[in-house]
Amino acid sequence: MTLEAVINLDLGGPRINRHLYGHFAEHLGRCVYGGFWVGEDSPIPNAGGIRLDVVHALRALRIPNLRWPGGCFADEYHWQDGIGPRGQRPVMVNTHWGGVEENNHFGTHEFMALCELLGAEPYISGNVGSGTVREMSDWVEYLTRDGDSPMARLRKANGRDEPWRVRFWGLGNEAWGCGGNMTAEHYAQEARRYGTYCRDYGDNRLYKIAAGANGEDYAWTETLMKQVGHLGCRHVRSTGYHALSLHYYTITGPSWDEKGSATDFGTDEHYRTMVAAARVEELLAGHTAVMDCYDPAGSVGLVLDEWGTWFDVAPGTNPGFLHQQNTLRDALVASVHFDVFHRHAGRLVMANIAQTVNVLQAMILTDPETNALVLTPTYHVFRMNRDHQDATSLRVDPRTPLPSRQVGDATLTTVSMSASRKDGRLLVSLSNLDAEAPADVELDLRGGALETAEAVILTSAAVQDHNTAQSPSTVAPRPYDGVALHGGTLRVHLPAHSFVTVSGACAVR
Ligand code: AHR
Secondary structure, three states, rough: OOEEEEEEOOOOEEOHHHHHHHEEEOOOOOEOOOEEOOOOOOOOEEEOOOOOOHHHHHHHOOOOEEEEEOOHHHHHHOOOHHHOOHHOOOEEEEOOOOOOEOOOOOHHHHHHHHHHHHHOOOEEEEEEOOOOOOHHHHHHHHHHHHOOHHHHHHHHOOOOOOOOOOEEEOOOOOOOOOOOOHHHHHHHHHHHHHHHOOOOOOOOOEEEEEEEOOOOOHHHHHHHHHHOOOOOOOOHHOOOOEEEEEEEEEOOOOEOEEOOOOOOOOOHHHHHHHHHHHHHHHHHHHHHHHHHHHOOOOOEEEEEEEEEOOOOOOOOOOHHOOOOOOOOOHHHHHHHHHHHHHOOOOEEEEEEEOOOOOOOOOOEEEOOOOOOOEHHHHHHHHHHHHHHEEEEEEOOOOOOHHHHHEEEEEEEEOOEEEEEEHHHHHHEEEEEEEOOOOEEEEEEEEEEEEEEOEEEEEOOOOOOOEOOOOOOOOOOOEEOOEEEEOOOOEEEEEEEEEEEEEEEEEEEE
């Protein structure tokens, strides 16, 4: 049966903030060291130690922001250890991630250089768990203060005269867990205290993000909303925080110790993963509802700054390095998340997939032996969807029942869609989560006209398929002819386990 839906091209919803396509790089496993950072003496082509093939691949995604240095690592990171001559920087133990030594060779200057190369805005997570207010306050001064001051002088002594611009500032991470095991009430006070001393220097305006809830912990969000501080008051910048974060991972195994293999899974497990991914909609709606009660005007942002799949680590790799392969299943997890993000773009202002290189649901995998770089199926979803960034979200309203499957107690809707309009072009994203059956969609385009329709498909013979250095394009986007445009009707055939984008010039009446 064909699924019919309506898109009103002239009825725009919220702007899809480009920061919904944000990224995350933690000092964890081979994300920073061996991923982004190879050091200046590496035979791998690099700019001041930053791996250039990784930068070029990510630039094609137009990545809007990069969150760093954690994660859990952020709350044991002392930024002053990561400045000055590299050979003199102290070594620490990365207690969260494998107990390995961290030589601090990748620090503030290296991170800011990486952001400049990527054309991405920095999002820095400060240390609340084991740091001090003074330490965080000094870091802001070091990064952003112009003129003469102790931290500005220190920055200049380390080779950077001009202050950087840094907008996004995290007040700790997972304060309910690795970030200090605090209660919501205690953390809310701490966030206000830390936020108070993170100053705006010159015209640099910080956007302070409080460490928010884990999954369905709505009580945490409510406590933070009660304490957000002077909403609507001109002092909000100096006394409060501007946004709350949320973390939600797609985890499907029976227990934390058995999350399931990233590549060796059956159809049932595929469906369970899709159910877990689609649950992000319930969570965003739930946290938004709580925030609406305290802030109906929507001034406080919601930031999903960790999301993505979390499977068992690849066999033979360090359990603390969270290295996993990435299949077509991961790509569908990503495409479903983006559809949900586009629908919630009113409150959701940023999202960061965990993590960009070599860790969890990565865009890029690098081989430690051969140095080969592999683009994952998830990378291709970011690439195919990139024109949704800063576009106007359009509703896709079904007129017939959505196809579904029963998965245990849950009903999985197997077709997911979203659409947006920008600069006279329409972009529609469609995912068929069904691993066995194709789906046909008929979109009734009203309030304007789509003049052309170019389609791209991401699929493969099996949902377990993935890319390796030997076979880098097993799952790669290809031009697609399974679409037909007749007047105001766009028909799309979706093969089993596929992701399709359709774009074209569109005029709005
Ligand atoms: O992304 C891996 C870890 O997951 C992060 O460090 C932490 O914030 C979360 O629990």
